[in-house]
Amino acid sequence: MVGAMANSTQQQVDQAYGFLTTVDSPSHGLFGGYLIVDLEGRPLEFHCTAPVRVSRAQQILYGATLHGHLHGRQIGGTLLAEGGVVPRLVLTDQEPLLQARPHTQLPLALVTASQGAEQAGPTAHAGFSLGSLTVVPHATDRADETVLREHLEGLIQAVDLNEPFERIRAAIEEAQRH
């Protein structure tokens, strides 16, 4: 359930939110970044992975399961296990990262630019709209959609939900330069 997954070693901070994304660097590999912010968008924690390189052979062997494994388990699962502060939910801007959900107890949702109903597939879950964005919770968390929405309505008073991903990307780009 939402907000009820803190283990004994994790710190409870009222109204923290997680943002999870990856940056694919042609020269280094795939970086993962996980930013936890407070209700005003200020950073509380940041975690980033060393780059993961995937060989051609691995691409062939993993086939269609590669993205899910790489993003969901390798990077997403690893990063979400690192947080000291327990966010109310974690947002990602990359669909493959939703596959981190089986590896964490944190609710996870995808943020996308709003699209018309006609663009959504007939079986796709539409999620809910917040301003110009659409939030699609992972299937596991759909039952908590109303609660998630309430949480995010507080956050979007100060923070554009796409903006923290820019910060993560900037930090990872910085990490590649230094």
Add this chain to the structure above:
Amino acid sequence: MATPDTPAPGAVQRVQSWRATEVVLPTTGILSRMVCQLPTPAALRLPIGVSRPTATTVPLLEARPAVERFLFSGQAAAAPPSRPPVRPRIAAPSLPAEASADAADPALRRRTRIAPPRDVVKRSERFFFLLQPDLETILETSRLEFPRQPFPFQFDGMAFLVPRHAAVLADEMGLGKSMQAISSLRLLIRSGEARRVLVVCPKGLVSNWARELADWAPELVVAVIEGDQRRRQWQWSLPEVPVKLANYEVVVRDRDLVAELGLEFDLVVLDEAQRIKNRDSQTSQSVRALRRGRSWALTGTPVENSADDIVGLFEFVAPGHLNDRMSPRELGAAAADHVLRRTKDKVLKDMPPRLNRDERIELTAEQRETYRRAEEEGVLRLAGLGQQATIQHVFELVLRLKQICNFDTATGESAKLDRLEAELEEIHASGKKSLVFSQWVATLGRLRERLSRFGAIEYHGGMSTIARDDCLRRFKNDSQHGVLLLSYGAGAVGLNLQFSQYVFLFDRWWNPAVEDQAINRAHRIGAAGAVTVTRYLSVDTIEERIDEVLRSKRDLSDTILSQAEPPAASGLTAEEIFALFRLSPPRRAAA
């Protein structure tokens, strides 16, 4: 099949011996036997089995990547973790975004990023800045409101100042340096990064700064350090006042007192910081003696006369970062990390234009005669002094001639004033306001008498602060007062007179930067329309000759700030001053 060890049947009878490499055959005649060497037989290997294939192991993506962890809990936006005091270098500010701010929708508004200063090298500290929300969000969530919506470039200025311990905000006059500094120090105080701030400004601007602080940071308590020593000591000692405001003279006078009290400031802001360009001056030494964490300098003219100016400025901002041995290009490169300079034409595309008019005035016949006599007598006197002539002697003559260009000392005639009066007729009739600058307070007095029908009032350093404030208030609010007469010394800096649309430089100052400052009292943010600047030059006089020299100086500031090579002439040298009268300086003066 025959083998070396087992000859084939039949062959044995003829072959005497058989080894692996030779065959011995029996013969008849001379030779009893013949030995024939056989070539080494090539080995013939026949495969008896298949070798094992090389095993290639494709590692599965099981090992979890290493994770770096950065914690920011409880830290203020302006305070990077473990930030060492002073001496940072500065990263280029973020570029202004195209979109304007839209406070209603976070997704649509402009985002100004606080970039980490360049000398912040620890990854955790750089991440601290990079992971902060944009400045607009920080301001909004801090509940810091502005009386007016800042321009995008002003947000950039704040993003430049807030993370820096050593900064020169060198915007062109009129772009709101004080507002940017106030908003930035306000953020530092709100975040807890600064608790004791000292603002130092020229005496004539103290009340102006007090107003600006009340306007842009109304929640901050400000103590103006003034009065007798006992009162000042009490004011310096006030513990719960976050912002103290003092003029340069007070800082010089109370240098020992401040040291005795053990005062230390988290931030010291110098306004009109070009005042400390002379490193040997008491003013420079006194402000440099202030114990401080951050050093910000505000000046529209970081380079007034020579490259030494900016070296002097940096002795306060970042001691030792620049030195006299650096070439202008090296100075520019080193200073670029610490200096943010914007000009109106770059950041305010829609700002009303500034129209420059150089009006060449023919002296009246009487003025011309008085001028001719004075010049001839002066030059003869200088020539007669020979090696005893000093720059001071030349200056005296220059001033004498400039005064005659203003008013004939014999008759009181003034071709300039005649022209000015005629122009003011039309301006006053249209309800517009004018600023008139002169080098001399005495000239202002004569102008006031003659221009009384336009409600001309004076503003100069000889007036009390209260009288000057009252003067500004009347000029701004009373339509009867259409002309403000200002001295360059008191009126060229810090005043916001953007409701004036005409500026007259009745006589010329020695330094083009000071003239620009004067002009920018009117041509600044908030200007209602085009600002017309009229510079009077008396034809065929010392004024024209000085103007030629000033033109060659005008580019020096841009040269250093743009890291280009300097022009040949960087200031009024002794040679140039003597050359005004076609004289050569004595050797010691030239040195």
